[in-house]
Structure formats: structure tokens, C-alpha cells
Amino acid sequence: MGCGTSKVLPEPPKDVQLDLVKKVEPYTGHKTDVYKHFIKDDGGGGLKAGCPSPPYHIQPYSGIHLASHTEPHEPRRTRVAKYRAKFDPRVTAKYDIKALIGRGSFSRVVRVEHKATKQPYAIKMIETKYREGREVCESELCVLRRVRHTNIIQLIEVFETQERVYMVMELATGGELFDRIIAKGSFTERDATRVLQMVLDGVKYLHTLGITHRDLKPENLLYYHPGTDSKIMITDFGLASARKKGDDCLMKTTCGTPEYIAPEILVRKPYTNSVDMWALGVISYILLSGTMPFEDDNRSRLYRQILKGKYSYSGEPWPSVSNLAKDFIDRLLTVDPGARMTALQALKHPWVVSMAASSSMKNLHRSISQNLLKRASSRCQSTKSAQSTRSSRSTKSNKSRRARERELRELNLRYQQQYNG
Structure with missing residues (x-):
């Protein structure tokens, strides 16, 4: 739901025990970035550092794009072979490189296939010779090495070189949450509670471990596969903060995506994992309407709305949405973080527990999809x-x-x- 502006990267935690994924010893065979200019930018300059990076969920390009210096008459098989040769040999010994599926300022993501099992995965390659790359890499690894949950993207293994880290991860192929809603044709409050239950389960697990995501938004909620029974997975832990049990749980770094930032972050006050619950309130609002609770092209006005907790239930489809659903949102979009629901309390809210059984079962799809498409078109033109x-x-x-x-x-x-x- 829109591209956020610049993210402020958090300081990587220095005291987290990382022991669930074996660290691979650095490989020192390559001294330079041998594929820095090898992949051709596919229009628009690629992904920008300030935009939500689509690591493992965007549609793959039709093939591997090569730099302009590649000979045009060179057979495709030869070009692909040269491309694969740019990867660390330990990676290509185990995985077949299939396609480039995403790229950022200091990272690339490729779809791969495990040679022995034929299982598809995504490999996120981060250039750690750049400070920003190191910070994102350390932050993400601190979290992913600790977590094991059905609704959180799974880290499989890690390969490290002097200037690059290869993170082998689950490949989520079901697309983004709202893309699925638009394509579905039907969406009710009960459907919304099913989605939120899965997300809340994952967030509760993270908070139990002392992990705050700090960038929860629809783009980071992906379906594992295209089937109707697919689970939702939380992804993109580049801004996450991990603390050991018993440590001071307050955070101070200003980060996130503007429309989803909690009020306490805006005023630079120390904050807790309740900022994730605010973001879930924003997501819930969008989930039931296709519109944003806080939105303004002027950043100052946007922040004033957030600080006041100023939003409304006007326009379609809100007249058809139950009061119980609105109460759920109100208890999350509470300016006072101490009065905000926790993930456990949200899971116990009557609207979620009853799976909206007492709520309106009206199909909200038409209004939601129209609002989502209208906003996407507007953002596309602005971009x-x-x-x-x-x-x-x-x-x-x-x-x-x-x-x-x-x-x-x-x-x-x-x-x-x-x-x-």
C-alpha cells in the first residue's frame, strides 16, 4: 500500500545469541564485486533504498538480464553460464540459479532450485562492503537465525564471503496480501479475521522472543503458495530489533514507513513492541476498506493525523462493517501505547475469537478492491x-x-x- 520514504536503519544488536543456523566460514577467493555491473537494470533504476524492498515475492523476470557489454549474438546458454559463474562456488555447487527476481541498492534476490531435492528457494545476496548493507544484513540475520514459526519466513542457510552474504530463504510464491484480495472476488470480515489470526500468531511469537519487527505493512505479508489454503508469512526483517530476555525493552531509533509509524516514534520517545500493534491497526483498517486511516501527501499533515489518532469510518464499505470490527481497530490505533492491545489481547478479542461469526457477512470485495486499485493507480502516477x-x-x-x-x-x-x- 504505497512506497514509504527513507528508512532509518537501526543499530544492530550486539548481545543476541545466534546459534540456530550454522555460520559458514568466510570464503576469501574473491577480492572484488565480480558481478556488480553484470545484471542490467530493468527500467526505473531498480529498487530504491527508501522503498519497501520486494525480496522474495515479486514476479520473476522472464530470464536473467545481462549487462549491455554482453555480446548480443552470444548464445543464451553461454550467457547464463557466465552469470552463474559470478556466484560463490559453494552456492552453485548446491543450488541451480534460475532467475533474478528482485534488486535493491545493495542487495539482489534470485530464485534458485536445490539440486538434490528440486525444492525452490530464494537467495538474498547482500553487499556487506557497504555500511548500509552490513547493518541490514546483521539486523536481519540476528532475527532470522532465532525464529522458527509457520507464519514467519524461514532462513535455511547462510554463505558468507569477504564482501557478500548469501541468505538462502523460503520462497513465498503466493503474492502479496492485497493482490490476493483483489483477485479473490469475495472478501468478508471472516476472511479478514483468518488473515489477522495468522499475522497475530507470528507477531506474538516475535514479541515473546523480544523481537520487534518495526516495519509491518501489507507488502511484507505474503502468501506462501497460490492455493486457497495458503498460510500468510511475515517477511523483511531489515529494520527489526532483537533483545535478550530481561534487557531494557525500550527502543529509540526512528524507523519504519510513514503511514504505519506509531505516534511515540514520531515524537522520538523511547518505545516498545507496541509499535507493531499500531501498524497492525493500520493494516486491519486497510484490510476492511482498501483505504488508509492516515494519508496525506504532505508529511507534516500526515504526522499531525497520526499524533492525534485522527481517522474516520466514512465512505464505503464502512457502513457494512460491524461495530465489533471497528472496536478491534480502535483498540489498536490508540495513541497511548500503554492502552494499546498486545498481540495476545488482540488474539482474544471477541471479533477474532468468534471469527466474525456475529459480524456482517456482507461481501466487501467490490469496495475494497476498487479502493485498492484506485490508490495503486494514484501512487503509480505519482511515482x-x-x-x-x-x-x-x-x-x-x-x-x-x-x-x-x-x-x-x-x-x-x-x-x-x-x-x-
Whole structure:
């Protein structure tokens, strides 16, 4: 539901015991990034660091895209062989490289197949020679090495070199949550509670381990497979924070995606894992309507809405949504984090426990899908316009970005003063 702006990466935890996935000793055979320019950017400049990165769920490209210096008359088989040769030999000894399915500023994701079992996986390759890559890699590995839950993406194994880390992960092929809703043709409150139960189960497990996701949003909730009985999986732990039991549970780093950020993060106050529950309130609101509870192109106005907890149930399909469902959302979108429901309390809410049995069973699909498609179209046009502006006025764009960052710092300071009374 929209591309967030710049994310602030958290400091990697220094005291987490990592012992569930065996660490592979660094391979020192390669001294340079041998495939840095090998894959051709497929339009639009690739994924930007500030946008939600689609690590294992976007549709694969039709094939492996090679850089322009590759000879056009060269047979495809030869080109693919050369591409595979760029990977660490320990990886290619075990996995067949199939297709590039995503790329970011310092990472690439390829679809692979295990040679012995023929099981498909995704390999996320992170360039750790860059500071941002190291931070994301360390943060994500700190979490994924500890978790084992049916509703959380699974880390299979890790290969490390001097400048790169290869994370072999489950491949979620069922698509994003809202893509499925649009294609489904029918969606009721009962369907919504089934989705939220799975997500809440995963979040409760994370919070029990002292892990806060800090970037929960629809793009990070994927279906494992295309079937109707597919489970939902939580992905993308690049901003997650992991603490050992008994440690101070307060966090201070400002991070996340603007429309999903909890009020306490905006005012730079120490916060807890309750920020995940706020994000789940936003997701629940979108799930039942296809619209955002807090949305404004002007960042200052957006933050004011969030800080006031200002949202409404006007427009379609809200008249058809039960009061019990609205009560569930209200108990999550509570400005006071201490009054917000925990994951366990949310799982015990009457609307979820009864699987919306006492709620309206009206099909909300038409209104939800129309709202989702309308917003997607609007965002697409905004993105194209922004890309066009950036390509022709890069210097001016950099100045504007710095101005926005300065405005954001000043805005946060004012809100903090107001918040503290």
C-alpha cells in the first residue's frame, strides 16, 4: 500500500545469541564485486533504498538480464553460464540459479532450485562492503537465525564471503496480501479475521522472543503458495530489533514507513513492541476498506493525523462493517501505547475469537478492491512523475530532499515539545 520514504536503519544488536543456523566460514577467493555491473537494470533504476524492498515475492523476470557489454549474438546458454559463474562456488555447487527476481541498492534476490531435492528457494545476496548493507544484513540475520514459526519466513542457510552474504530463504510464491484480495472476488470480515489470526500468531511469537519487527505493512505479508489454503508469512526483517530476555525493552531509533509509524516514534520517545500493534491497526483498517486511516501527501499533515489518532469510518464499505470490527481497530490505533492491545489481547478479542461469526457477512470485495486499485493507480502516477522529475533535475532533487529532512527534524522537535507538555 504505497512506497514509504527513507528508512532509518537501526543499530544492530550486539548481545543476541545466534546459534540456530550454522555460520559458514568466510570464503576469501574473491577480492572484488565480480558481478556488480553484470545484471542490467530493468527500467526505473531498480529498487530504491527508501522503498519497501520486494525480496522474495515479486514476479520473476522472464530470464536473467545481462549487462549491455554482453555480446548480443552470444548464445543464451553461454550467457547464463557466465552469470552463474559470478556466484560463490559453494552456492552453485548446491543450488541451480534460475532467475533474478528482485534488486535493491545493495542487495539482489534470485530464485534458485536445490539440486538434490528440486525444492525452490530464494537467495538474498547482500553487499556487506557497504555500511548500509552490513547493518541490514546483521539486523536481519540476528532475527532470522532465532525464529522458527509457520507464519514467519524461514532462513535455511547462510554463505558468507569477504564482501557478500548469501541468505538462502523460503520462497513465498503466493503474492502479496492485497493482490490476493483483489483477485479473490469475495472478501468478508471472516476472511479478514483468518488473515489477522495468522499475522497475530507470528507477531506474538516475535514479541515473546523480544523481537520487534518495526516495519509491518501489507507488502511484507505474503502468501506462501497460490492455493486457497495458503498460510500468510511475515517477511523483511531489515529494520527489526532483537533483545535478550530481561534487557531494557525500550527502543529509540526512528524507523519504519510513514503511514504505519506509531505516534511515540514520531515524537522520538523511547518505545516498545507496541509499535507493531499500531501498524497492525493500520493494516486491519486497510484490510476492511482498501483505504488508509492516515494519508496525506504532505508529511507534516500526515504526522499531525497520526499524533492525534485522527481517522474516520466514512465512505464505503464502512457502513457494512460491524461495530465489533471497528472496536478491534480502535483498540489498536490508540495513541497511548500503554492502552494499546498486545498481540495476545488482540488474539482474544471477541471479533477474532468468534471469527466474525456475529459480524456482517456482507461481501466487501467490490469496495475494497476498487479502493485498492484506485490508490495503486494514484501512487503509480505519482511515482512516474517523481522519477521523471528526479531524472531531469537531480541536483534540485537532492536539495529538496535535504530541505525535507531539515523540515522533518524541526517538525519532530516541535511535536516532542508538545508531547512532553
